Amino acid sequence: RKEVEQDPGPFNVPEGATVAFNCTYSNSASQSFFWYRQDCRKEPKLLMSVYSSGNEDGRFTAQLNRASQYISLLIRDSKLSDSATYLCVVNMREYGNKLVFGAGTILRVKS
Amino acid sequence: NAGVTQTPKFQVLKTGQSMTLQCAQDMNHEYMSWYRQDPGMGLRLIHYSVGAGITDQGEVPNGYNVSRSTTEDFPLRLLSAAPSQTSVYFCASRKGPNYGYTFGSGTRLTVV
Numbered sequence: 001r002k003e004v005e006q007d008p009g010p011f012n013v014p015e016g017a018t019v020a021f022n023c024t025y026s027n028s029a030s031q032s033f034f035w036y037r038q039d040c041r042k043e044p045k046l047l048m049s050v051y052s053s054g055n056e057d058g059r060f061t062a063q064l065n066r067a068s069q070y071i072s073l074l075i076r077d078s079k080l081s082d083s084a085t086y087l088c089v090v091n092m093r094e095y096g097n098k099l100v101f102g103a104g105t106i107l108r109v110k111s
Numbered sequence: 112n113a114g115v116t117q118t119p120k121f122q123v124l125k126t127g128q129s130m131t132l133q134c135a136q137d138m139n140h141e142y143m144s145w146y147r148q149d150p151g152m153g154l155r156l157i158h159y160s161v162g163a164g165i166t167d168q169g170e171v172p173n174g175y176n177v178s179r180s181t182t183e184d185f186p187l188r189l190l191s192a193a194p195s196q197t198s199v200y201f202c203a204s205r206k207g208p209n210y211g212y213t214f215g216s217g218t219r220l221t222v223v
Contacts, residue, residue: 034211043201043214044154087154089211096159096167097208099144103153 003027003100004090010106017078021105023088024070032091033064035073037084038104044087047073078109113137117202117215124192124222132187132218134202142205143185144169144212145177147198154201160185192222 006023013019025033033050048055050062050071061074075082088102118133136143144159146169156169158177166177174196176188185204189196199219203212 032209036211043216044212045214046211049211091208093208097142097161098156098159098167098169099205099212100156101146101154103151 002102003092004088004102006086006088006102006105008103008105010108012108012110013078015078015080015109015111017109018074018076019078019107020075021073021086021088021107022070023072023102024068025088025090025100026069027090027092027094028066028069029092029094030090031093033062033071034089034091034099035060035062035071036087036089036101038087039084044101047086075107078107080109080111083107083109115202115204115213115215117200117218119218120216121219122221124189124220126192126194126222128192130189130192132189132200132202132220134185134187134215135183136185136204136213137183138204138206138213139182140204140206140213141182142207142212143179144203145175145185145187146201146203147171147196148201148217149198157187157200189220194222196220197222 035047036044038044054063059076085104145157146154160179202215205212
């Protein structure tokens with residue numbers, strides 16, 4: 001089983017739609033979680049950290065479910081500029097705090 | 112603030128050549144890592160460091176060496192380049208385990 005798994009997509013949605021991505025992780029001791037965004041041929045950029053109580057940043061909401069070992073990202077009112085690959089990232093504390101990336105979920109927002 | 116600076120941006124090597132990919136950060140971050148990204152494979156960890164003088168292997172360390180003599184610099188050395196090392200290489204740094212990484216803009220390496 002991969003340490004971090006994501007649905008690769010692509011998710012094709014119209015502008016204004018709400019879309020949700022899920023990500024599962026294998027190690028229950030993992031402590032820190034993040035969502036990154038990566039545009040084609042660019043470096044990944046931190047979108048948001050994921051906190052235990054859930055957190056929101058504008059149109060983006062992240063949730064953590066420790067019992068089921070998954071995190072989610074919800075994007076409301078999708079914009080064309082949201083088209084990108086979204087990477088789920090988990091900090092593996094018991095393995096020297098290495099950050100493990102999921103393979104990414106492709107989002108395409110169309111007008 | 113320059114953030115994380117990687118050089119070179121592009122490089123073509125012949126099989127068997129060696130080279131060093133440079134990475135420097137000016138944010139006084141303790142943690143630094145090298146990842147490679149191949150189509151359809153996602154980011155894979157090569158080596159990482161949690162402070163000056165401390166390095167450890169990641170998922171795909173074979174064929175690569177690192178050292179961390181200063182907080183700022185974390186060079187990646189390819190010992191004898193192979194076509195399988197054709198990839199995009201990203202260096203990243205972060206303040207600590209509860210923080211996300213800031214990435215450099217990447218080095219696109221082709222080995223022929």
